[in-house]
Amino acid sequence: MDTPKPECESAISMLEERKASILRAVVQEYITTAQPVGSSAIANAPGIEVSPATVRNEMVQLERQGYLHQPHTSAGRVPTEKGYRFFVNALGPGRELGAMQSDQVRAFFDHSHGELERLLHETAGLLSNLTSYAALVVGPGTRSAVVRSIQLVRVASRTALAVAILSNGAIEKGTIELDELTTDADVDLASAALARAFIGMPLDSRLAAGEGLDESVARLVDTAAAVFNPVVDGDSDHVFVGGTARMAGAFDAVETVREVLSILEQQLVVVSLMRDVLDRGLTVAIGSETGVQPLAECALIVAPYEVDGDKVGTIGVLGPSRMNYPQALSAVAVVSQQLGDRLSEG
């Protein structure tokens, strides 16, 4: 009884070291080949010093425990969701990004000019380039930003535009309808009142901006302030999607592609997928873990980015569940870090 054995399997994922190595190797192999993995392929893998027979024995166990799956009796093994999950959990914090790619990221943020929306859009492109999957970028929330400029501008006889410029570079806007009687002077008064009330304050401050004004102007001010409610509530966080074409290439059933595209078109779903990561840090959701049925064959990696110490937004990549996790994870990590830095500077 002097052989070391685990005295208590505290977690299901507590696998003996060799089983873990084999599982890792299977996942690794499947990620690169997209083909069911046989025992001999694993036995030949570096770091595994046992015969195919031994590997087979372990594989039977791994299958019983739900980490692997056999498409049919005489085929190799494919990782299950649980298998991927183990693989990801066991992943050390590696620097998997090649020097070339790190340079690419650095060069991108060094040379990036232009305005916030454009930057976020291009960031999505960058992230997609790095990973070959679809990239998602959710803009910084308005919570920690302060209003730098706010105004109400008449653009047509019955329409005015409320526009706020925030300290984080975001521009929030909404239209309101005017009745015919509203004079240009009223609009100007309301605009000035908004400026007095909001400039220097966060957009979500609830203020009595209309105080001491004509009732009609006060109503105008309230209406204008109200157009920013959805922004404040985060219901309209803009999300930028890039690299859908690359993602399409990663699946082989057009139906799957269609379903995933359909999800990506629903901003609300995407935003809610990404939102709850804000206070969790770098996160991976595999298949059903996303909570969205059509993403059953996908994995989603999300990380928040910090501006001046606050987690204000998130970026992520969406790919097939057999994605290159190490690479994707570090791409997301690096880009979120650098994006945060870029937005913090100045």
Place this chain on the structure above:
Amino acid sequence: MDTPKPECESAISMLEERKASILRAVVQEYITTAQPVGSSAIANAPGIEVSPATVRNEMVQLERQGYLHQPHTSAGRVPTEKGYRFFVNALGPGRELGAMQSDQVRAFFDHSHGELERLLHETAGLLSNLTSYAALVVGPGTRSAVVRSIQLVRVASRTALAVAILSNGAIEKGTIELDELTTDADVDLASAALARAFIGMPLDSRLAAGEGLDESVARLVDTAAAVFNPVVDGDSDHVFVGGTARMAGAFDAVETVREVLSILEQQLVVVSLMRDVLDRGLTVAIGSETGVQPLAECALIVAPYEVDGDKVGTIGVLGPSRMNYPQALSAVAVVSQQLGDRLSEG
């Protein structure tokens, strides 16, 4: 010699009436079934009163003339690009939109609130819904719009945002970098100078806005005005794409889907595809007519929309070359009309 015969085939597309009917029927059938069409299917079609044998004889001719193609000897016929082209040219100006769909469009524009970008985005969604293909919407150009508000706002110690609000509801913006020495007062001066120079003018007016100011402020004004150059040149026309998922469902090779998505991700390409339609009116480009190789299996329908009598933007749908042309054409026509009306009102 008293049988009527065409004395002179002025155009290649000059087909005897029966051949034309048959060709139309083939295209129609292929559009709905996506299967090669046989002679008997056509003989049974309404409006064709001849036997399959006759149809076959005509089909041989149509194939020789390049309107049809036979995938293999014992299969039905498939329209060529030229075949589709004939079909489209022969299409009368029909009202193909069901009452339900017309209502949908009307309801949409009646209830549409909100700001320009959002409206255009949702218009893309609407158009995609109506047609089941991908929809493209290019926002109104700035040429005929007038500046209602323009300002320069400092958002960070070394960054300022130039924002212009135009009479058509568009908001144009760009960042400029400041050097450390620039004071807030300088920024305010520049902002005021911009306002004096531009408000009430089109954004592309070339003005000496910096006249009579400190050189540093004048330089600031010039830099700020310059950020709108790409906008004025039309290089940054924003394009809204909707319904990519639906479009994906219309192709059966994932590779095709990938290629088309890849095109749609390149705003520049999309905008240039749509731009040259501005002064042409409702237009159909089939396959190679688009001038973009990856769209060989696609067709693109584009129409401009008019605001106050000026053609300022374009909308369109992109689908497979075997798209439902009558329906798509009238959807594009109706939506472009109504979008123009909606943007003209007020």
Place this chain on the structure above:
DNA sequence: GTTGGCACTCGAGAGCATCGAGTGCCAATC
């Protein structure tokens, strides 16, 4: 506990016959 050996499984792929949609052509018909 590990391993080589071995019988077994089962999908992939090749070869082959069948089926039938659709053709081209020709002679008969209107």
Place this chain on the structure above:
DNA sequence: GATTGGCACTCGATGCTCTCGAGTGCCAAC
């Protein structure tokens, strides 16, 4: 002379069988 029914022909799709081989599970030997 245009149209048509008839008919032989073509060729992909479908289904069957056979083979091949990758990969398995199990067992006996180490």
